[in-house]
Amino acid sequence: MATLPTRxxxxxxxxxxxxxxxxxxxxxxxxxxxxxxxxxxxxxECLQETGSFxxxxxxxRLLQLTPATRANGIVAFSSGNHAxxxxxxxxxxxxQATIVMPQQAPRNKIERVIADGAELRxxxxxxxxxxxxxxxxxxxxxxxLVPSYDDPYIIVGQGTCGVxxxxxxxxxxxxxxxxxxxxxxxxxxxxxxxAMQRPGLAFWTAEPAGHDxxxxxxxxxxxxxxxxxxxxxxxxILTPSPGVLPWQIASxxxxxxLVVEDDHIRSAMRVAFDMLKLVVEPxxxxxxxxxxxxxxxxxxxxxxxxxxxxxxxxxNLFAETLRANHS
Numbered sequence: 001m002a003t004l005p006t007r008x009x010x011x012x013x014x015x016x017x018x019x020x021x022x023x024x025x026x027x028x029x030x031x032x033x034x035x036x037x038x039x040x041x042x043x044x045e046c047l048q049e050t051g052s053f054x055x056x057x058x059x060x061r062l063l064q065l066t067p068a069t070r071a072n073g074i075v076a077f078s079s080g081n082h083a084x085x086x087x088x089x090x091x092x093x094x095x096q097a098t099i100v101m102p103q104q105a106p107r108n109k110i111e112r113v114i115a116d117g118a119e120l121r122x123x124x125x126x127x128x129x130x131x132x133x134x135x136x137x138x139x140x141x142x143x144x145l146v147p148s149y150d151d152p153y154i155i156v157g158q159g160t161c162g163v164x165x166x167x168x169x170x171x172x173x174x175x176x177x178x179x180x181x182x183x184x185x186x187x188x189x190x191x192x193x194x195a196m197q198r199p200g201l202a203f204w205t206a207e208p209a210g211h212d213x214x215x216x217x218x219x220x221x222x223x224x225x226x227x228x229x230x231x232x233x234x235x236x237i238l239t240p241s242p243g244v245l246p247w248q249i250a251s252x253x254x255x256x257x258l259v260v261e262d263d264h265i266r267s268a269m270r271v272a273f274d275m276l277k278l279v280v281e282p283x284x285x286x287x288x289x290x291x292x293x294x295x296x297x298x299x300x301x302x303x304x305x306x307x308x309x310x311x312x313x314x315x316n317l318f319a320e321t322l323r324a325n326h327s
Contacts, residue, residue, distance in 0.1 A: 004152075004245075004248060004249060005152045005155055005156045005159075005194060005249070006194065007194050007195060007197075009152070009156040009194070010156045010159035010160060010162070010163055010191065010194050010195045011163060012156070013056075013060045013153075013156040013157050013159065013160050014160040014163045014164070016059075016060055016063055016064075017056060017059040017060050017063065017157065017160060020055075020059045020063075020089070020092070021048065021049065021055050021056050021059060021160075022047070022048055022049050023164060024043065024044050024045050024047050024048050024161075024164070025044050025047060026041060026042065026043055026044070026165065026168045026169070026172070027041075027042040027044055027276050027278075028040070028041055028042070029042075029275045029276055031275050032271065032275045032276070035271070035275075035292065036291050036292060036295065036304075037295075037300045037301065038291070038295065038299060038300055038301055038302055038303070038304050039302065039303040039304065040291060040304055040306055041169070041174060041176065041303065041304065041305050041306070042276060042278075042288075042306050042307075042308055043161065043165045043168075043305060043306070043307045043308065044276075044278060044308050045161055045284075045307060045308060045309050045310065046278055046279065046280050046281070046284050046308050046309065046310050046311030047278075047311070049088065050081075050084040050085050050088050050112070050312075051081070051084065051281075051310055051311045051312040052081040052084070052085065052236070052284065052309060052310035052311070052312060053158055053161050053188055053307075053309050053310070054081040054082045054084065054085035054086075054148075054158075054310075055084075055085040055088060055089065056085075056157045056158050056160050056161060057082075057085065057151075057153070057154035057155070057156075057157030057158045057187060057191075058082070058085035058086045058088070058089040058090075058146075058154075058157070059085075059089045059092075059157065060153055060154070060156060060157030060160070061146055061151065061153040061154055061157060062074065062086075062089045062090060062093055062095060062146070063093070064153060065095070065144060069144050070093070070094070070095050072141060072142045072143045072144070073095060073096035073097065073098065073141060073143045073144075074086065074090060074095055074096070074097050074098070074143055074144045074145075074146050075097075075098045075099075075100070075134050075137045075138040075141070075143050075144070075145050075146070076097065076098075076099050076100070076134065076145070076146045076147075076148065077099070077100040077101070077130040077131060077133070077134040077147075077148065078099060078100075078101060078148050079101065079102060079105055079109075079235050079236060079238065080101065080105050080106055080109030080110075080113075080235065080236060080312060081109070081236050081310050081312060082148035082149075083099045083101055083105075083109065083113045083118070084109060084112050084113055084116070084312065086099060086118070086146060087099060087112070087113045087116035087117070087118035088116050090116070090117075090118065091116045091117050091118075096119070097117075097118040097119070098118065098119040098120075098121060098137055098141075098143070099113050099118045099119070099120055099121070100121045100122075100123060100130050100133050100134045100137070101113070101120060101121070101122055101123070102122070102123060102124075102125045102130070103122045103123065103124055103125075104125075105122075105235070106235065106312065106313075106314045106317075107314065108312060108313075108314055108315070109312055110122075112312075121133065121137065148185060148187065149184070149185030149186060149187030149188075149239070149243045149245075149246055150185060150187075150243040150244055150245050150246065151187075151245070152245060154187055155187050155190050155191045155194070155245065155246065155249065156191060156194065157191070158187045158188045158190075158191035158192075159190075159191025159192060159194045159195040160191070160195070161188065161191065161192065161195075161307070162191060162192040162193075162194070162195030162196040163195045165192075165195075165196070165305065165307075166195065166196050169305075174303060175303060176196075176201055176303050176304065176305045177200065177201065177202065177299070177302040177303050177304065178201070178202045178203075178204060178255075178299045178302055178303075178304045178305070179192065179196065179201060179202070179203050179204070179304070179305040179306075179307070180204045180205075180206050180258065180287040180290050180291055180304065180305070180306050180307070181203070181204075181205065181206065181287050181306075181307040181309070182205075182206045182207070182234075182236075182237050182283055182284065182285075182286035182287045182307070182309050183205035183206060183207055183214045183237065183242075183257075184236065184237030184238065184239040184283070185239045185242065185243040185246060186205075186214065186242050186243050186246025186247060186249075186250055187243065187246055188307070188309060189203065189205060189214075189246065189250050189254075190243075190245070190246035190249035190250040192307070193249060193250050193253045193254075194249065197253055202255035202299075203250070203253055203254050203255060204254065204255055204256055204257070204258050204290065204296075205218075205254060205256075205257040205258065206257075206258045206259075206260065206286040206287040206289065206290035206294075207234075207237065207257065207258070207259055207260075207286060208232035208233075208234045208237070208238075208259070208260060208261070208262060208265060208282075208286060209232075209259050209260065209261050209262075210226070210227070210230040210231065210232060211226050211230050211232050211234065211237070211238050211239075212226075212257060212259040213225060213226045213239070213240070213241045213242055214242055214254075214257045215256070215257025215258070215259050216257075217241070217242050217247070217251070217257075218251065218254060218256060218257050219257075223241050223242050223244070223247050224241060224242075225240050225241040226240055226241065232262055232282075233262045233265060233266070233282040233317075234262075234265060234282045234283040234286055235281075235282070235283060236281060236282070236283030236284065236309075236310055236312075237283040237286065238283075256296070258290035258294040258295075258296075259290075259294060260286060260289040260290050260293055260294050261293075262282070264289040264292065264293040264294075265282050265285050265286055265289045266282075266321050266324065267289065267292065267293070268280070268285040268286075268288040268289035268292055268293075269281075269282065269285045269313075269318070269321050269322075270321060270322060270324075270325050271288065271292065272285060272288060272308065273322060278308060278311065279311045279313060279318065280308055280310070280311050280313065281310045281311055281312050281313035282313065282317075283309065283310060284308050284309045284310035284311060284312075284313075285308065287306045287307055287308065287309070288306050288308060291304060291306050
């Protein structure tokens with residue numbers, strides 16, 4: 001793809017991956033609407049196969065590999081959800097996958113990658129660079145490197161979530177005025193913008209405090225890196241800075257960046273379970289947390305789309321989060 005991807009590329013991707021991914025539901029709750037003070041419409045990507053939207057981009061990328069490149073396998077690097085998407089798509093297409101993951105990645109994510117037959121290379125984030133490791137492995141094996149967000153094929157694959165969401169909204173007679181999405185590297189957000197951009201729809205990023213590189217970048221009108229050593233429970237969206245390509249696509253179309261604390265995210269996980277009966281991981285709950293705790297006044301009383309992007313939460317962490325509401 002020689003130029004920036006377009007909406008037509010997203011529509012092509014939607015046709016390409018049809019039958020390989022699930023159509024995830026759109027959910028509403030009058031209790032949630034009352035709590036937020038707005039009409040909230042949830043796109044539940046946590047119910048996608050492998051537990052996140054990442055399967056969309058994985059299939060779109062791998063389905064376009066030639067037989068010759070498939071034979072040499074693929075290499076990817078990920079904190080977990082991209083890893084699971086790549087491993088599952090590779091298994092379905094008969095491609096050998098090698099995944100570079102941090103040693104402290106949630107155990108459930110590591111186990112599912114192994115279960116889908118991928119080779120695992122764990123690394124220490126303090127002393128090693130995952131991209132350097134992945135590139136070296138790809139070069140040694142003449143394999144294709146599949147990034148998690150800085151890739152046009154991945155971005156338009158993630159954008160199929162937006163195509164599907166827009167169709168569901170149209171069928172229900174709903175029209176969004178705002179859309180909030182968690183943002184790490186920005187592959188999902190940039191794909192949503194390609195798919196859903198129109199006059200009257202404002203897009204907002206959602207990030208944990210201390211890892212709010214998109215919010216800071218928007219304020220400074222250029223890509224900003226997070227300070228070294230920042231921590232959050234949102235393992236799925238802790239990227240060092242906005243991706244180069246996602247920033248090029250999304251930055252000019254964003255209304256702003258919403259920032260929430262980890263305690264807000266824990267509360268959002270409890271709300272999702274209580275009001276929507278959804279199991280949501282911390283990063284996947286960031287957009288809902290932003291709607292609950294950081295919603296701009298201008299968005300009150302409007303119709304807001306919230307993408308709940310993933311549900312691959314460690315069982316112990318989830319149980320502790322739910323119990324905290326009763327302590």
